[in-house]
Amino acid sequence: MHHNDFQKQEGRLFTKSFFVLLALVLIGAVLIGLRFTKGLGAVSNMSDGFPWGIWLAYDVATGTAIACGGYTVAILVYIRHNMHYHPLIRSCVLTSMFGYALAGLSVMVDLGRPWNVYNFFIPSRWQLNSVMFEVAMCVMTYTLVLIIEFLPGILYSLETSEWRRLRAFANWLHPALAPDQEKLSGLIDKVRRTAGVIRPWLDKVLIFFIVLGITLPTMHQSSLGSLLLIAATKLNPLWHTGFLPLLFLVNCIYIGYSVVILESLISSYAFKRPYEVKELAGLAGIIPWLTVIWLGIVFGDLAFRHQLSAAFRLDFYSGFFLAQVLLVLAGSVLLFRARNRTSPRWLFVSAVLIVLGGALYRFNVYLIGFDPGSGWRYFPSLAELMITVSIVAFEILGYQILVKLVPVLPRIHMHGHGKPHGTHHIENKAPATKGLPDGI
Amino acid sequence: MKPLSRRNFLKTAGSCAGLLTVAPVTCALASGGTDVNNDELGMLYDATRCVGCKACMAACKRTNNDHGNLEPETAKFDPDGIWDAPEDLSGNTRTVIKLYKESPASWSYVKYSCMHCQKPSCVSACPVGALSKDKQTGIVSYDKTLCIGCRYCQIACPFNIPKFQWDRTMPQIVKCNFCKDTCLKEKGITACADVCPVKAIVFGKRKDLLTEARRRMKDHPGRYVDTVYGEHEVGGVNHLYLAGVPFTKLGLADLPADAPAVFSEKIHHTIYKGFIAPIALYSALCFVALRNARKQESHQAPHDGGSRKGKT
Numbered sequence: 094m095h096h097n098d099f100q101k102q103e104g105r106l107f108t109k110s111f112f113v114l115l116a117l118v119l120i121g122a123v124l125i126g127l128r129f130t131k132g133l134g135a136v137s138n139m140s141d142g143f144p145w146g147i148w149l150a151y152d153v154a155t156g157t158a159i160a161c162g163g164y165t166v167a168i169l170v171y172i173r174h175n176m177h178y179h180p181l182i183r184s185c186v187l188t189s190m191f192g193y194a195l196a197g198l199s200v201m202v203d204l205g206r207p208w209n210v211y212n213f214f215i216p217s218r219w220q221l222n223s224v225m226f227e228v229a230m231c232v233m234t235y236t237l238v239l240i241i242e243f244l245p246g247i248l249y250s251l252e253t254s255e256w257r258r259l260r261a262f263a264n265w266l267h268p269a270l271a272p273d274q275e276k277l278s279g280l281i282d283k284v285r286r287t288a289g290v291i292r293p294w295l296d297k298v299l300i301f302f303i304v305l306g307i308t309l310p311t312m313h314q315s316s317l318g319s320l321l322l323i324a325a326t327k328l329n330p331l332w333h334t335g336f337l338p339l340l341f342l343v344n345c346i347y348i349g350y351s352v353v354i355l356e357s358l359i360s361s362y363a364f365k366r367p368y369e370v371k372e373l374a375g376l377a378g379i380i381p382w383l384t385v386i387w388l389g390i391v392f393g394d395l396a397f398r399h400q401l402s403a404a405f406r407l408d409f410y411s412g413f414f415l416a417q418v419l420l421v422l423a424g425s426v427l428l429f430r431a432r433n434r435t436s437p438r439w440l441f442v443s444a445v446l447i448v449l450g451g452a453l454y455r456f457n458v459y460l461i462g463f464d465p466g467s468g469w470r471y472f473p474s475l476a477e478l479m480i481t482v483s484i485v486a487f488e489i490l491g492y493q494i495l496v497k498l499v500p501v502l503p504r505i506h507m508h509g510h511g512k513p514h515g516t517h518h519i520e521n522k523a524p525a526t527k528g529l530p531d532g533i
Numbered sequence: 534m535k536p537l538s539r540r541n542f543l544k545t546a547g548s549c550a551g552l553l554t555v556a557p558v559t560c561a562l563a564s565g566g567t568d569v570n571n572d573e574l575g576m577l578y579d580a581t582r583c584v585g586c587k588a589c590m591a592a593c594k595r596t597n598n599d600h601g602n603l604e605p606e607t608a609k610f611d612p613d614g615i616w617d618a619p620e621d622l623s624g625n626t627r628t629v630i631k632l633y634k635e636s637p638a639s640w641s642y643v644k645y646s647c648m649h650c651q652k653p654s655c656v657s658a659c660p661v662g663a664l665s666k667d668k669q670t671g672i673v674s675y676d677k678t679l680c681i682g683c684r685y686c687q688i689a690c691p692f693n694i695p696k697f698q699w700d701r702t703m704p705q706i707v708k709c710n711f712c713k714d715t716c717l718k719e720k721g722i723t724a725c726a727d728v729c730p731v732k733a734i735v736f737g738k739r740k741d742l743l744t745e746a747r748r749r750m751k752d753h754p755g756r757y758v759d760t761v762y763g764e765h766e767v768g769g770v771n772h773l774y775l776a777g778v779p780f781t782k783l784g785l786a787d788l789p790a791d792a793p794a795v796f797s798e799k800i801h802h803t804i805y806k807g808f809i810a811p812i813a814l815y816s817a818l819c820f821v822a823l824r825n826a827r828k829q830e831s832h833q834a835p836h837d838g839g840s841r842k843g844k845t
Contacts, residue, residue: 129702130702132700133697139699141693145688172818172825204681205682205683205697206704212681213660219662220660220661220662222794223657223660225658225659225660226660300819300822300823301819304815305815319797322796323654323658323689324688325789325791327688335796465693466786
């Protein structure tokens with residue numbers, strides 16, 4: 094449905110940034126190999142006091158919040174019925190798909206006994222008291238749902254593509270290796286027809302998956318907060334509260350909208366497309382209300398638990414608490430001004446502030462505010478960081494490739510802002526910006 | 534009319550969602566304590582009797598040694614590996630004796646091992662039931678054939694007891710299980726309590742251990758601090774302590790009487806009771822989304838994306 098809203102990005106696949114990202118991915122792959130042969134201790138600084146490190150805190154807890162674009166924009170489009178956000182949805186679903194799939198990948202790297210994961214699929218072994226169980230099931234299902242949500246785009250491409258790249262590749266191969274031209278054409282035809290059969294059928298039931306794709310993140314994003322409820326004696330009282338699930342839910346929604354803004358600005362910049370200011374201004378109008386509600390709950394809850402003074406004690410914990418609050422607050426104050434909401438620069442600045450603040454909140458809960466007792470310290474090792482970096486690089490790499498193979502990005506002529514460039518060849522002027530975790 | 538009704542619907546849905554998240558909190562705050570079962574098995578460690586011979590540590594490894602588990606550990610000062618010298622509980626050590634030194638005249642041994650909580654956080658946390666509490670004996674034990682290695686038990690345990698084998702390709706969680714499959718089966722007592730030469734470790738039912746602890750406190754006034762550690766901490770634990778110096782100095786943290794697992798489960802169960810809330814949310818969202826889709830079809834204008842004004 095609405096395939097006209099989207100278009101492929103033109104340009105070469107193998108750009109300079111492609112190889113940079115590929116190199117990062119390969120380094121990560123080697124380190125992951127080391128982890129599976131020598132044990133977790135060989136690559137990470139995690140310990141019995143800090144059994145969860147940056148992989149959980151960033152890749153899973155923060156990464157999935159950053160990947161909430163698909164969830165939050167789906168709420169706008171399919172529940173609030175603001176169809177003018179529809180052009181944004183496919184790129185959001187794509188980044189969400191990558192975010193979640195790779196969070197799943199880092200969990201598999203992080204798990205000590207991954208060969209036992211099949212236990213999740215044996216009902217007699219389900220442990221329904223466990224928040225982790227709920228998170229795991231929800232995240233696995235949601236990743237599947239995201240893939241299904243993205244399928245129409247892929248099927249559409251399979252159906253309409255001329256397969257020039259594949260044909261060129263077949264021609265480039267040595268004649269001894271190259272498949273027979275006719276055979277290839279026949280095969281392509283078959284794939285096309287199959288895609289043509291599946292797509293209309295999928296379009297009919299897709300709405301049920303889309304709604305599932307809204308229900309599941311509501312569940313597991315709040316549960317990501319619930320995970321730390323049980324660490325009542327370890328998590329600093331500034332963060333340990335019964336409202337953790339609610340705070341995590343609201344937090345992921347405003348991070349989700351901010352990331353959509355960032356992603357759109359960055360891909361417009363990198364792919365030299367006009368900025369989608371009108372849609373983004375609309376999103377930016379929602380964010381400050383969410384953050385105000387969130388800050389209200391944070392401070393209301395602190396007052397209720399008589400912890401307000403601890404928040405302003407200006408010690409280690411209070412410092413990180415205030416940093417998290419100020420970042421979110423600064424971004425929101427900027428967005429309350431209508432003029433800032435239509436300026437790509439201020440949109441960028443405020444979205445960065447809010448994503449950083451929101452992400453810091455999650456880091457505070459998972460790592461910084463977590464105190465298992467004296468004698469335990471944690472700071473990620475280089476290898477541990479590199480694995481996270483390589484996973485993020487893989488995410489960006491996949492995005493870069495898929496937007497050129499599948500119509501994902503909003504169709505340019507639909508918007509009256511700025512003139513589209515005649516040819517959209519890619520130079521990727523900003524690999525540095527794209528390397529930021531926020532850019533996913 | 535239509536946008537108004539939708540707004541009303543969203544308002545209702547929003548307040549329902551709000552209620553769903555606030556209700557569990559108030560519910561959890563109102564929670565009472567857990568019922569303590571004094572018939573469960575437990576251990577009483579008397580720090581004032583312990584002579585620090587570490588026979589219990591050796592017996593523990595000897596008895597429970599298994600493939601990839603409880604191997605001797607070398608310390609930094611001992612490059613030749615002459616001693617089994619664990620620094621702390623670890624992936625190879627289920628119990629350890631430490632010495633707290635305040636001054637040459639004032640010191641105390643202390644033994645660490647699993648506390649076998651009445652309401653164990655690790656059992657509540659484990660997603661696949663690899664950690665379980667026996668209903669009769671109250672023993673909290675670990676099953677490596679189920680464990681996925683997520684280490685949530687380590688996050689959850691208020692005593693930092695479960696240890697993970699960070700240096701192994703096929704790591705396990707290591708913690709005391711009261712010799713469930715070894716010494717307890719054969720002799721009806723744990724290996725550590727069996728070998729203790731001075732009755733610093735007593736094994737038995739929790740109620741008998743509490744009586745014994747009170748008796749010792751009464752018989753030797755001034756010898757002990759006047760509480761039994763573990764009687765009320767985190768909802769009560771089955772591994773109890775007597776000591777002559779404050780427990781916090783022995784590394785036994787000052788913990789509240791509420792079990793964290795009760796708090797966490799109350800909130801989690803209120804949200805997910807009977808799976809009603811998620812199903813209700815899904816059906817409500819389906820209803821709205823389907824109506825929107827129908828509306829979209831009925832006046833499917835040619836694509837003029839910007840013409841429909843957002844109301845946000």
